[in-house]
Amino acid sequence: MGNLGLTEMILIGIALLIFFGPSRLPELGKSLGKGIQEFKKASRELTDSVKESVNEDGEKK
Numbered sequence: 001m002g003n004l005g006l007t008e009m010i011l012i013g014i015a016l017l018i019f020f021g022p023s024r025l026p027e028l029g030k031s032l033g034k035g036i037q038e039f040k041k042a043s044r045e046l047t048d049s050v051k052e053s054v055n056e057d058g059e060k061k
Contacts, residue, residue: 016028
């Protein structure tokens, strides 16, 4: 999680509770999870595309 300690994570959680309320937190968590999943998928696809391009260039020479 980087350099976030327990205290910082608790403060972030409290701030989220204050701003969004307990009823919207599960919805926010689900949206955040889907966003991270889509980012990882796009990153993986880009990496695979670059690797394929490099492999094709290497075979042509």
